[in-house]
Amino acid sequence: MQDFLISFQQMMDPEYLLSHGGFYIVCLIVFAETGLFFGFFLPGDYLLFLAGLFCALNKIDVNITTMFLGILAAGIAGNFAGYWFGYRAGPMLFKRQDSLIFKKKYIVMAEEFYQKYGGTALVIGRFVPIIRTFAPIFAGVVKLDFKKFVLYNVLGALIWVSLLTLSGYFLGEMFPQIINYVEYIIIGMIVIAFLPLGIALLKRWIKNRNKK
Numbered sequence: 001m002q003d004f005l006i007s008f009q010q011m012m013d014p015e016y017l018l019s020h021g022g023f024y025i026v027c028l029i030v031f032a033e034t035g036l037f038f039g040f041f042l043p044g045d046y047l048l049f050l051a052g053l054f055c056a057l058n059k060i061d062v063n064i065t066t067m068f069l070g071i072l073a074a075g076i077a078g079n080f081a082g083y084w085f086g087y088r089a090g091p092m093l094f095k096r097q098d099s100l101i102f103k104k105k106y107i108v109m110a111e112e113f114y115q116k117y118g119g120t121a122l123v124i125g126r127f128v129p130i131i132r133t134f135a136p137i138f139a140g141v142v143k144l145d146f147k148k149f150v151l152y153n154v155l156g157a158l159i160w161v162s163l164l165t166l167s168g169y170f171l172g173e174m175f176p177q178i179i180n181y182v183e184y185i186i187i188g189m190i191v192i193a194f195l196p197l198g199i200a201l202l203k204r205w206i207k208n209r210n211k212k
Contacts, residue, residue, distance in 0.1 A: 071161050
């Protein structure tokens with residue numbers, strides 16, 4: 001059990017993943033987190049940022065072009081996998097029992113987010129944990145027009161990867177000492193990423209409370 005917890009902790013540590021897993025592990029995690037329902041807990045935004053930062057500081061054996069294109073391809077492919085899963089599973093997902101790796105409430109959250117933003121949820125949702133994973137799945141459930149899905153998928157991935165990975169790279173090029181503050185950067189990015197989700201949950205709690 002202790003070995004499992006250690007392995008899980010390492011899997012959640014982006015610095016460890018980049019140092020020991022490298023390019024392919026990063027791409028695999030991005031693929032899982034952007035479309036496989038059990039990938040919602042994996043590191044997302046700050047992993048992309050650190051991938052760019054590590055490329056700038058030569059702490060990983062791959063150049064920024066390869067890293068950028070690899071993450072972009074993984075992010076697009078992950079959404080396609082999520083769409084296909086949602087399309088095949090359909091409304092049955094709402095009847096699925098909760099488990100350690102699946103929570104029905106996450107599908108409901110993605111549904112509410114999708115109803116609010118429409119197809120652009122696939123773009124905006126890239127920057128919101130959990131929604132990033134379940135938005136393409138719900139798009140498949142409602143059978144969003146595939147051509148529109150492709151457009152939103154590619155556009156969302158391009159904006160997401162460009163903003164985070166290239167920000168990490170150029171900041172690393174201009175301010176190499178930023179690596180000494182990476183823990184604070186990760187904490188800050190986690191807080192910012194989960195802030196919209198926290199606000200949405202608070203609004204729902206207040207709404208449900210007022211109904212009583």
